[in-house]
Amino acid sequence: MDYSIRTVRADEWEKVRELRLAALQDPVAHIAFLETYEVAAGRPDAFWQERAEGASESGAGGVRQFVAETPDGRWVGTVTALVERPAEEARFGEAATVDQTHLVGVFVRPEVRGGGVIDALFRAAVDWSWTLPEPVVRRVRLYVHEDNDRAAAFYRRFGFVPTGDKVAMPGSESAFEVEYEVRRPSLQSLQSLQG
Template sequence: MTTFDANGEWTIRLLDAADADAYQAIRVAAAIHDPASIHADAAEIAALDSEAIQRQISPGDAQRVLGAFIAGELVGVAALRRNVLARTRHRATVQGVFTRPECRGRGVARGLMQAVLDEAAKLPGLASLELAVHAENAPAKALYQAFGFRRVGLIPGAVMLDGRCLDEVQMQRPLVFSSAAAAPAGVPGDDDYALVEATPDVDTYRRLRAESGLSPKTEEAARRGLAGTLFAVLLRHGGETVGMGRLIGDGGGFYQVVDIAVLPAHQGRGLGKRIMAAIRGHIDRELPVSAYISLIADGDARHLYAQFGFEPTAPRSVGMALFKR
């Protein structure tokens, strides 16, 4: 299996024993650059002998390790490791997703995640994918949400780094698709619309904003902004994405609801309310007590937001904004 990116910039394939040295080197780099996301430190990884590394990457029924290459150099990795016990072999863990910092922003991580799903679809009886992600790693969480992973738990103090206890978010994705190209399962409503917990891609995001009457965003602004998504939902109808909503913030004290958008042809059907209900559910489940959640209400939209507990801040405080032109 070899996957090519649309521009021919990178390729993705299964790693084997011959890739042991390159894999060990990139795992050491991961431990150095993203220490909060790697349980082993760089010295522990570097100390492993070649046979141990080969065992970690050799493809088999219980594991598939994928590598992304640019000009023959290994620049990104992701592993799929299946449970081997009879009662849990329907589950597999996605581990070690890492792209070298100088190669980020080229779609490598997304390509690796799609390749992981492709491999998972080939394993008979596999029903669930799971992963753990550093709780403060917003870009990684947004990536996993875009591929249908949902938060299912939190392990406080899962990693000890330089004397600090760091939390890990547990995420899970049911394998309900019948082929690698199928979209993540949606949450059906009483009609033909479905909500999916996922972050829009750049093109979809810009289209929805423009066509629903929100201010346009440049491609660069959209790319940077979407990487910081904490939670997002997409509204789909007949294979088309017709609405969205996002929650952004610092992950602790302050958050903002943004990008509540429904295409004009689908407005007036309570779909904005459905999007807000999903966001409010995430707020209730995941945000800490004392969190401050704000939004900007345009016109009559304030009536929608009031249904979900949002209140005007005036005259106590007045909203102010700066729009860079």
């Protein structure tokens, strides 16, 4: 499949909304997302406009939404990276102890799964995390529902490892989200990979 990976633009709020609504209709949406289709579909245009602006390159800088786009302009996948700092309140899970990014909103349309789209999206989000001049990101983390075996298998294949931390799913005392992370490579590790 032919596609490119890029950051959303502020004026693409309608595409941001469409892809999110598609994600929330996926059969595993109930364990992959903390929002329902009904809630998202009911949000006003202003919500989606603000979301696209904040996740674009022209946004505040603490959020980037990456999309996989086909040559005809169709979006087939997405991941969003959120910068988290120790002094800030946690959006989900434990508060940051180091400067980090948190990957959320992971989705690839079913018809293109298995074609490398998710790998390219994650590479873009992780690379963006490592290249931030300020803050210097020390780790990238994400959470995955304990029953989402397909997603967990990809995260491990990509290099993420479970940290041992888990968080109860909102509204449930028996279902958990498991934290995974990848640590910033050392300069020596990067040099040995290059050469």
